[in-house]
Every structure is written in C-alpha cells, then in structure tokens.
Amino acid sequence: MFYHAMLIKYAEIAIKGKNRYVFEDALVREITRTLKPLEGEYTVKKESGRIFVFCPEEYDYEETVEALKRVFGIVEFCPVAVYADQGIEKLCEDAVSYMTEVHPGYSGSFKVITRRALKTYPVPSMEVNAEVGGAVLQAFPDAHVDVHEPELELHIEIRDKIYIYSQSIKGPGGMPIGTAGKAMVLLSGGIDSPVAAYMIAKRGVEIEAIYFHAPPYTSERAKQKVVDLAKIVARYCGRIRLHVVNFTDIQLYIYEKCPHEELTIIMRRYMMRLAEHFARKDDCQGLVTGESIGQVASQTMKSLAATNDVCTMPVYRPVIAFDKQEIVEMSWKIGTFDTSILPYEDCCTIFVAKHPVTKPNINVIRGSETKLAEKIDELMAEAIKTTEVIDIRG
Numbered sequence: 001m002f003y004h005a006m007l008i009k010y011a012e013i014a015i016k017g018k019n020r021y022v023f024e025d026a027l028v029r030e031i032t033r034t035l036k037p038l039e040g041e042y043t044v045k046k047e048s049g050r051i052f053v054f055c056p057e058e059y060d061y062e063e064t065v066e067a068l069k070r071v072f073g074i075v076e077f078c079p080v081a082v083y084a085d086q087g088i089e090k091l092c093e094d095a096v097s098y099m100t101e102v103h104p105g106y107s108g109s110f111k112v113i114t115r116r117a118l119k120t121y122p123v124p125s126m127e128v129n130a131e132v133g134g135a136v137l138q139a140f141p142d143a144h145v146d147v148h149e150p151e152l153e154l155h156i157e158i159r160d161k162i163y164i165y166s167q168s169i170k171g172p173g174g175m176p177i178g179t180a181g182k183a184m185v186l187l188s189g190g191i192d193s194p195v196a197a198y199m200i201a202k203r204g205v206e207i208e209a210i211y212f213h214a215p216p217y218t219s220e221r222a223k224q225k226v227v228d229l230a231k232i233v234a235r236y237c238g239r240i241r242l243h244v245v246n247f248t249d250i251q252l253y254i255y256e257k258c259p260h261e262e263l264t265i266i267m268r269r270y271m272m273r274l275a276e277h278f279a280r281k282d283d284c285q286g287l288v289t290g291e292s293i294g295q296v297a298s299q300t301m302k303s304l305a306a307t308n309d310v311c312t313m314p315v316y317r318p319v320i321a322f323d324k325q326e327i328v329e330m331s332w333k334i335g336t337f338d339t340s341i342l343p344y345e346d347c348c349t350i351f352v353a354k355h356p357v358t359k360p361n362i363n364v365i366r367g368s369e370t371k372l373a374e375k376i377d378e379l380m381a382e383a384i385k386t387t388e389v390i391d392i393r394g
C-alpha cells in the first residue's frame, strides 16, 4: 500500500488549553526537523485541529515510521491513503480496495467511523458509515460489524480529498522539545545518565550536557563514547551542546588533600558546582543526573544529600527510584545500551577509595573541602576556561 500521509495524534497537547497552539507549533517544528535528513520533501501541516505529514511521491516508509517514533509529543500516528473525492459510490469502492490491500481476506469485526472535516460534503457521516459498511460487508463476507468493540476501525475522513486509515503506530508520547525550558545533564559513559537525559527530554526539555574527563587517566576513547551516547540521545532531542571539562587537576588535588574515603563525594560536589556554572551561563533551569537511590555508595540518601548540598539549582533525577534492570531495559529501548557497556574507564572509578563513606556527614565533608582553599578556585577557573564545547546534532 502506498501511504500518502501520516495523521499525527497528540493527546497530552490537546488538553493544554490556551497553550495548545504553542505545543502544536513546536510539534510541527520537531516533526519537520526529524524528517529533514530523510530523502524527499515532506510537508507538515496543521489542518483543523490535526497535524498531517504529507509524504513525498517516493519515500522510504520504514525510515519515516522510525523517525516519527522518535518525535516527543506524538502519542500515535496513522498511515493514511488519500483518494480524490469523486462521489460516495467511488468512496465505497476506494474503501473496499483499501481493505483488500491492507487487510486482505479480513474476517473479524469492524466499524466504519466517518469524520466530515469538510462540512459542505453532501452526505452525512452516518450515511457514509452505512454505505461504506455495506460495501465492505459485501466484499468481505466473513467480516461483521460491531459498533461497540470492533477489532478494526476503518476511518474515513472527508476533507478536500478522502482520507482512509485503519492502522495506528505508537509514538513515544511526552511533549515536543522546546516547550519546557532547558536543562544541563551530567552525562557520563554509563547506562543511567543517557536514560535520564532521554526521560527529561521527553517532557519537552531542551538538553545540554556536561562530561568530566580526566586525561591521561581516562582515554580519548572514553570521551568518544560519551560523544556517541550524546549523538544517540540527540536523535530524539535534536541538538545537544556537550561540554567536555578537563577534571584531572581538580581530582588530583582532592586526592592529595582530602581523606580518601570522601573522594567520590567531594569530587561529585565539584562536578555539580561546575555543571551549575555552565547551566547558569547557558540559561538552563536545572541539572539532571542518572542517580538512583542505593545503587552505589555515592548514591545513598545521605550521599545524595551531601552532593546536593552545593547545588542552588534544582537537580532532577528521573531514574531515582528505578531498579538497575528497569534502567537497562529503557536503555535497550532508546538504543544507548550497547554503547554504554563498552568497557572504557570512567573518571569516577579511577580515584575511588576501597571503602568509600556511605553515610557522609555534610559538616565533615564541608570541613574536608576547606583543605582545598589554597588552589581550588584557580583550578576551577582553569577547568572552566579550557572546557571544550562540542555541538552534537541528531
């Protein structure tokens, strides 16, 4: 079957009252952006409370479906066959030929649902339902009508042309990117933070990212892995500005001055401070991490509190209550898992103590940090100055 168009459905947006237009426009923009790299010219149009994607004369159906599955804000979408309006008899013929091609030999229950967007159409909806239903029954003698719980809904939408559809493909849901502000994701090479980035982006939040690397203790390949992960997430959210901070000197200095069992916590506090610096500079309204309660020593409630202590911006932790297995499953779904498990070193694992504190006392940690007074400001300024920003597009 050749599908001329896709009907885009977007429940959550529709209930947004006055904001509806803002959301629809954002969704049109996001769909347009996502389809742009594909072969051919797609037209995305708002038409009387609906969004349609009109496909080029020649296009790759599978690729188009895959692309639309990545656009946040789409709840579901329906491939539509479009026919010229040549009267009700021809409409019935077209509906039968649609059924023959899309559901050959159909023998289940069905219902015809007509929507007259073109109010001047001479035949009322109920009559179209009856006429088309009759024609389909004749062509498919084993099928039967069930108006309450049909297995198949045959939709006829009357516009300047006749739109016929019966299938629906699940979209990712959520809100279109650009409708909910901007956040800075602390993106490591692990499994959790790319999933966290995806989840926040799904709420319509534009994403920036920050990665702390520690050359020569962490390799160029470890950095490349984070770039690759950002690329995968950017397939959903469009563009990610990835900040790569050289964290080596700060880490070495903490290692030199502070108790080793507190290293991870103190290091994470400096990561947060630096992340917040760039977040403010770039107009982000929050930080995002892939932390999950109890996963490792630095993610007990007390450790999280100690890390959070230095933040003045809200810190969003979308996977906070997820089990590892649940996060893993999401990473399969979004396509980051295989990259996340590549075995490159992480700056956190290199300097970890054998017995890190699991119940840090915030005052003790603050006290330990005073030992850094001499050089830390200078090291922070240097880290900020040498930060590399990579513009990643999906």
Ligand code: ATP
Binding pocket: 185, 186, 187, 188, 189, 190, 191, 192, 193, 194, 210, 211, 212, 213, 288, 289, 290, 291, 295, 296, 298, 299, 346, 347, 348
């Ligand atoms: P992930 O799977 O996301 O790496 P993790 O289970 O390895 O998480 P930690 O290493 O304790 O957990 O890191 C917790 C969170 O801190 C990460 O999810 C990420 O948001 C942030 N983070 C850790 N290391 C880095 C890093 N090198 N650069 C940027 N963010 C980091």
Ligand code: MG
Binding pocket: 188, 189, 190, 346, 348
């Ligand atoms: Mg990690």
